[in-house]
Amino acid sequence: MASKIVEVHPGIYEIFLPLPMRPTIINVYLVDCHGAWALIDTGMNSPESIGTLEDTFRQVGIELEDLDVLIATHHHIDHFGASGQIRSRSHATTHIHKLEAARADRMLFFGRMGPADRPESRPFFEKHGFPIEEHSASGMRPAWMGTQMYFPVTEPDRFIDDGDVIEVGDRKFEVIWTPGHAPGHNVIFLRKEKVMIVGDHLLPKITPHVGIYPDAGEAANPLGDFIESQKKVQRFDAELILPAHGGVYHDHRHRANQIIEHHRCREDEMLDLVRGKPQTAFEVAQQVFGGEERPIFHVMAATFETLAHLEHARIEGRARRIERDNRVLFQTL
Ligand SMILES: [Zn+2]
Numbered sequence: 001m002a003s004k005i006v007e008v009h010p011g012i013y014e015i016f017l018p019l020p021m022r023p024t025i026i027n028v029y030l031v032d033c034h035g036a037w038a039l040i041d042t043g044m045n046s047p048e049s050i051g052t053l054e055d056t057f058r059q060v061g062i063e064l065e066d067l068d069v070l071i072a073t074h075h076h077i078d079h080f081g082a083s084g085q086i087r088s089r090s091h092a093t094t095h096i097h098k099l100e101a102a103r104a105d106r107m108l109f110f111g112r113m114g115p116a117d118r119p120e121s122r123p124f125f126e127k128h129g130f131p132i133e134e135h136s137a138s139g140m141r142p143a144w145m146g147t148q149m150y151f152p153v154t155e156p157d158r159f160i161d162d163g164d165v166i167e168v169g170d171r172k173f174e175v176i177w178t179p180g181h182a183p184g185h186n187v188i189f190l191r192k193e194k195v196m197i198v199g200d201h202l203l204p205k206i207t208p209h210v211g212i213y214p215d216a217g218e219a220a221n222p223l224g225d226f227i228e229s230q231k232k233v234q235r236f237d238a239e240l241i242l243p244a245h246g247g248v249y250h251d252h253r254h255r256a257n258q259i260i261e262h263h264r265c266r267e268d269e270m271l272d273l274v275r276g277k278p279q280t281a282f283e284v285a286q287q288v289f290g291g292e293e294r295p296i297f298h299v300m301a302a303t304f305e306t307l308a309h310l311e312h313a314r315i316e317g318r319a320r321r322i323e324r325d326n327r328v329l330f331q332t333l
Contacts, residue, residue, distance in 0.1 A: 107150060130299075
């Protein structure tokens with residue numbers, strides 16, 4: 001069996017944890033701080049994932065209970081889903097951005113209902129053209145929602161924010177706030193080692209979901225934030241990039257440029273579709289991402305990702321928003 005733990009830099013270990021969905025693996029990073037141990041991200045709270053953490057910790061001579069510090073890149077289930085269990089067993093000092101702690105708390109609340117049950121979200125779905133009436137609330141949410149698989153810490157020991165330095169043993173973890181994929185997403189930078197732990201921000205092969213959801217404010221521009229966050233990380237001098245999914249790599253500046261270019265092309269594709277005829281985000285998403293034979297949860301994500309692109313285009317002055325019959329339509333300028 002292939003090893004589930006690899007030393008990618010002296011004292012920095014990549015651990016591969018299983019996920020029951022795509023992507024099928026999340027990489028978390030265990031750091032020997034010489035006298036203390038830190039873990040960046042946690043995996044899900046599944047027996048398989050916790051078992052793999054226990055086994056791999058033992059391979060470096062520690063127990064899960066010995067962990068001293070836990071730092072999250074963001075609140076999503078694969079990154080922070082096991083934090084509640086890990087903290088309760090290890091008492092590790094747990095760090096996350098306050099926007100992410102709030103979202104983890106809200107995810108637990110939403111776990112007890114579906115988006116269609118949330119009265120404030122229904123008009124949002126409708127105005128963006130999404131046929132919410134045709135779908136059951138249960139189909140609108142991921143299978144893990146409302147289960148023990150998501151067991152996050154919602155009251156961390158410390159909130160982290162841009163520029164913070166978390167000192168653990170002989171290591172210094174610098175926090176680089178990179179909103180976009182999640183509003184309180186952080187990249188963790190080890191300046192001396194020139195190692196950057198990038199969470200979902202800078203994946204080598206895929207791009208993370210960036211969407212506008214019902215609870216985003218009117219001024220929300222997550223795609224604009226995401227692109228700015230790509231430019232931001234390019235200002236840091238890193239040699240080894242440790243992503244949450246996919247292999248470790250070296251040139252984060254090149255990858256950031258590719259990601260910016262990918263979203264520019266996608267936005268252009270969408271603007272071509274609404275050049276002559278104004279359309280809703282849902283209609284555009286059906287053409288760009290394909291409409292049929294996909295779980296409705298994915299159709300919803302595609303709609304809100306499309307909305308993030310169209311709003312970004314509007315804020316850039318490339319598109320207008322037209323309100324007609326309780327629908328929001330976008331048209332290229
Ligand atoms: Zn994520």
